[in-house]
Structure formats: C-alpha cells, structure tokens
Amino acid sequence: MALILNLDDEPWLLEMNQQLLQAAGHNFMGVTNSHEALRLLRHEPIDLFIQDLCRPDITGEQVYKIMKADPQLGQIPTLIISGNNVAWFQVGIDLVYSTDGFLKKPYIPDMFLGKVAKLLARNPRKLESAL
Numbered sequence: 001m002a003l004i005l006n007l008d009d010e011p012w013l014l015e016m017n018q019q020l021l022q023a024a025g026h027n028f029m030g031v032t033n034s035h036e037a038l039r040l041l042r043h044e045p046i047d048l049f050i051q052d053l054c055r056p057d058i059t060g061e062q063v064y065k066i067m068k069a070d071p072q073l074g075q076i077p078t079l080i081i082s083g084n085n086v087a088w089f090q091v092g093i094d095l096v097y098s099t100d101g102f103l104k105k106p107y108i109p110d111m112f113l114g115k116v117a118k119l120l121a122r123n124p125r126k127l128e129s130a131l
Contacts, residue, residue, distance in 0.1 A: 001025055001026060001027060002026045002027065002047035002048060002120050003026070003027045003029065003044065003045055003046055003047050003048075004021055004026050004027065004028055004029070004046070004047060004048045004049075004050060004116070005029045005030075005031070005037060005040055005041065005044070005046045005048070005049050005050070006018070006021075006028065006029070006030045006031070006049075006050040006051070007030075007031050007032070007033075007034060007037040007049070007050070007051040007052065007055070007060075007063070008030070008032065008050075008051070008052040008055075008081075009032050009052060009055045009056060010052070011032065013052075014030035014031075014032070015030075017030070017050065017112075018030055020109050020112065020113060021113075021116065024113055024116070026116075029044070029046075033057060034055060034057045034058035034062075034063050035057065035058070037049075037051070037063065038058075038063065038066065038073075041067065041073050041076060042072070042073065046076055047076075047077075047120060048076070048077050048078075048079065048116060048119055048120055049067070049076050049077070049078045049079070050078075050079045050081060050116075051063060051064075051078065051079075051080055051081070052080075052081055052082060053080055053081070053082035054082060060080055060082070064078060064080065077101070077119040077120070077122060078101065078119075079101040079102075079103060079115055079116065079119055080101065080102050080103070081102075081103045081104075081105055081107070082102075082104065082105060083104065083105030083106065101115050101118070101119050103115055
C-alpha cells in the first residue's frame, strides 16, 4: 500500500483521484496549495507525488525543479498532469521528458492507474524495503 500525495487546485479532481487511488488500495493525501505539498513531501513518507502543472501559487514546473534540486525530494517519483497544451509547451520539452511521468487531462482512469503503478514500481524506497 503506497502513500500518494496529489496537488491540484481543483478539489473535484482531487476527490476523483482519491476515489480511484483508494479503490486501488493506496493511501491518499490531497492538497490544493504548493507550499503545503512541499511541506508534506519533506515530512511524510510519500511514495508518489502527483501534481497539476498550472496552479495559482507555485507552478508545477517550479515545484518540480525544487524537488529535483533536493536530494531527498528528488527521489520521489512524480506524475505531472495538465490539461493545458500551451502550459506544457511553455515549461519546455526538456522538463516534460525529464519527468517521471506526464499525463494529459482529461485522462482515462485505467491509463491514470497504469501510470501510477508503473511509477510506484520504480520507487527507490519501495525497492530498498523489498530487499
């Protein structure tokens, strides 16, 4: 059972993802604030971080760069989700291809859960605990 943190400024989407992920057997934490997400990433044993790219406070690109610059946070697999084609072009192809995962909104639940399972399987913390 994984602990998944989801950051999105749309509460309805957090609720939908919570239902999907809990039905798949995962623990879920949802937040709408980037600062709160960064606090939780630093203080909770997060196995996977899911974030929307466009938000009113700190953008997904900025959060991702903060994470990758921090040795502890840089180990957490990240799934970036965006419905804005322009947004992911603005952050640059390098960011999109360097992320652990990218999913365009709207998405099919099975595709979402498949990406989640794939990213969780690559989590270094999970691999260490299995040894």
